[in-house]
Amino acid sequence: MTSEELREALAVAVGDRSRVSDGDSERDLHASDISFHRPARPDVVVYATSTGDVSAVLALADGLGIPVTPFGAGSSLEGHVIPVAGGISLDLSRMDRILDLSPADLTATVQPGVPRSALERAAAEHGLFFPVDPGADATLGGMAATNAAGTTTVRFGKMRANVLALEAVLADGRVVRTGSRAPKTSAGYDLLGLFVGSEGTLGVITELTLRLQGIPEESVVLRLSFPDLESACRAAATIVAGGAGVTRAELLDAWTIASINSYSGTDLPAGPSLFVEASGSEGAVASDLDLVREIAASEGATDVVAERDPTARARLWAARHASAYASGAAVPGKKHRPTDICVPLSELAGAVAFAREQVDRRGLVAGIVGHAGDGNVHLSLHVDPDDPEELRASDELVDALVEDALARGGTSTGEHGIGLGKIHALEREHGDLLPLMHGIKELFDPNGIMNPGKVLARP
Known part of the structure; x- marks a missing residue:
């Protein structure tokens, strides 16, 4: 099938020629993520706006044996969205509706193209927040597909712990749902957990039901400087083992701190540091911070500063999240x-x-x-x-x-x-499990069209 014939077939499948493009600029925009991995152009880009679109595109692609690579915000770090085998880049960013927000259930149901920041704004109106914070303003579908984590994982866990249910489209176009709005289940195999972290190799996530948390009464960040990296690491481990209910415990080395100061205009002490946040009731936060200070002192902390003002805290975390850009600028x-x-x-x-x-x-x-x-x-x-x-x-x-x-x-x-x-690291880590993983891949994607070249080497 020629590129023009593929474009026309996809236009018929989604019912809108304007959402299918094989132009150079569109293909270049979908050829890379933010990592060093070499870009690779897709043959065509399709913008989905519904689960029906995704189903139609996958059914067509599966019948023709054409690779499909899902695309969200393009903020992945290991080449997940690079269409190394060409084919179709399936852009889900226009599936960006918050379908339901239920404060009583502490849940939100969203389409995969909703950015994390958009859910944060909507949840905040109800005194709630979504706890997974990878730094980048990734789409929630992409975060689920990569089982994203971030600064708050120590308290709230990764995406897998915060996805209650999802809808996905399999390689042949079938739509499946797994999980529910209930806080827990013991019903059958954990297919929900299988989809979360599958990196687009088993299907395309088209809807997510997510856990929300109440915005805490108080949050305070302690900025701690240490004489060396090892003492900062020991302090972090002891803080967690000691039972402090911290929300974040972030490590930054001296080189990164210097880069942040130059890039963000901050004036942080240029040494190995921990940024430790405690959240909750006023009494609980005070108790946690007392423990953190005691542990930091035992490891020779040279500077201890508490940031209570919301603007100051936001500025500090913005600097932390910008550390990759800061180090690149250096x-x-x-x-x-x-x-x-x-x-x-x-x-x-x-x-x-x-x-x-x-x-x-x-x-x-x-x-x-x-x-x-x-x-x-x-x-x-x-x-x-x-x-x-x-x-x-x-x-x-x-x-x-x-x-x-x-x-x-x-x-x-x-x-x-x-x-x-x-891929080779996975082989070293789980070599004995690879036959099972290949079996799962074969079951979900027998024709091998779903994000080929990712996670598993071809058998």
Whole structure:
């Protein structure tokens, strides 16, 4: 089938020629995410506005054996939305309606193209918020597809813990629903959990029912500086193990702090730091912060500042979320190659020390940040994709980090996902389970059209 014939067939399928494009600019916009991975153009872009559109596109594609790559905001970090096999980029950003918001049930039902910030604004009108905060203003469908996490995971968990139900379209166009608005279930296999984190390889999520939380009475952030990274890591682990009900516990190394100061115009002390937030009733917050201060002092904290003003807190978290852009601005001319691993809390200090030693030994440039409260270590690595030696060194670094994390009882990725960048890491971590994973893929997508080249290598 020629590109023109495919475009016309898709226009008939969705009933609107204006939502199907094979123009160069549209294809370029859907050829990459925000990572260093090489872009790859789709043959055609389709903008879905309903579950019916998605069903029609997948049924057509499956019958013709044409690859389909779902696309949301394009903010993924491991090449998830790059259509490496060409075919159709299925853009879900126009499916952006909040279908229901139920304060009594603490739930919201949304289409997949709703940005996280839009749900935040709508929920706030009812004194509620959605707790998963990856930093980027990703779409909620994309967040579910990658099982996104972020700064608040230590308290509220990842997307899988916050999705109650979903609707998805399978590769052949069938529409299925799993889960319910009930807070829990024991009915059958957990297909809901299977779809969340499947990275568009099993089907396309077209609707989500999500948990909401009440906005707490009080929130305070402690900004803590430490003499070295290891003491900051030990403090974070002890804070969580000690029972402090913190909402966030974020680690930033000295290089990242300096980059943030330069980029955001802040004046943070240039040393390894923790940003620790406690939320809840006034009494509970005071108790938690007393414990945090005591632990920080035992690890030699050199600076302890409490931010209570909402504007000051928002400014601090905005600076934290901008750390990737800040580190990129510090090394112009290079591409961002973020990577993450996750380890048990008792191994956090060792994993961070190993990461820094490996970066320095290879002469690479990288900042270290992390969701220290749940053992998730991130490297903001910057490389020149056209420099073979630097690229090889970065590959070796990522491999070393994965091997070290696995040896510590951890995982190859805490939240970025596998995508196309960590397929070999998944094989090292779960080699004995790969036949089962391939069996699941074959059951859901027998013709292999769903986001090929991601998560699993071809058998």
